[in-house]
Amino acid sequence: MDLKTVDFYYFSGTGNTFLVVKKMQETFQKNGIEAKMHRIESSDPEKVNLDNTIGLGFPVAELSTYEFVWEFIKSLPPSEGTEIFMVDTLGGISGGIVGPLREIVKKKGYVPIGAKEIIMPPNIFYIQDEETNKNKIEKGLIKAEEYAIEIINGKAKWGRIPVLSDAVYYTSLLGLKITETDLNQKFMYLTADKEKCNKCGTCVELCPIDNIKIGNDKYPKNLMHCQYCLRCTSFCPKDAIPCKFNYEGKTYRAVKPKELLI
Ligand SMILES: Cc1cc2nc3c(=O)[nH]c(=O)nc-3n(C[C@H](O)[C@H](O)[C@H](O)COP(=O)(O)O)c2cc1C
Structure with a gap:
């Protein structure tokens, strides 16, 4: 080789x-x-x-x-x-x-x-x-x-x-299809807590599939096609997007967002 x-x-x-x-x-x-x-x-x-x-x-x-x-x-x-x-x-x-x-x-x-x-x-x-x-x-x-x-x-x-x-x-493809359904998207809805969000737009920049847009109220809006890579919840600088399916709402990140997006 x-x-x-x-x-x-x-x-x-x-x-x-x-x-x-x-x-x-x-x-x-x-x-x-x-x-x-x-x-x-x-x-x-x-x-x-x-x-x-x-x-x-x-x-x-x-x-x-x-x-x-x-x-x-x-x-x-x-x-x-x-x-x-x-x-x-x-x-x-x-x-x-x-x-x-x-x-x-x-x-x-x-x-x-x-x-x-x-x-x-x-x-x-x-x-x-x-x-x-x-x-x-x-x-x-x-x-x-x-x-x-x-x-x-x-x-x-x-x-x-x-x-x-x-x-x-x-089996996994079936799981991924279920992930896309409205029911699942509603059940596992990741969204910013407006009390904590400072409208910085980091989540919009981080989402790999453009599933987050800034809404008319200037807060980020989940467009309900989330694939759950967890970038938004893990890297929100204000910890404003709770990961409600994680134990005690904890989030994980191995690096800083700026490193990830080089
Ligand atoms: C939605 C989702 C599904 C996952 N499914 C699995 C899984 O089936 N098996 C597994 O071992 N880890 C699973 N994980 C854990 C991740 O694969 C693991 O933490 C990975 O190293 C994350 O890589 P990243 O930090 O580059 O995103 C899952 C994580 C997420 C967010």
């Missing part, structure tokens, strides 16, 4: 994936490989450079990943042998990504060279204490570095367990 330039397309809701992708980028660069990071939410999949190695990085959500991440991947152009690898970050359980994603990119003509799932602090339901999170991040970043070295040395692998992986993938 002749790895020269990596274009790393990533999405990160609360910073875990960002840190992993950044660590991998640094490792590539230390080894003389040019590596650029591109945010999925502001990249056109049809314009990827097929002469470079493509990296994909994203969080696990509902045992697979967010609908808009799948859309990006499914819209990649056909290729004649571009090498591609993936990394995801998760709280603990996945299953619906590695196999199906490998099939999608293979069918498009890419050469899958590596897949890795890296455990990082969970950002939903139960947010652990700072020390535990710090230790998990440290371990996760060691894994990220090791994985980048495996890719450089041609030792990384992208395996597939067909039946199980596909079953989890299709």
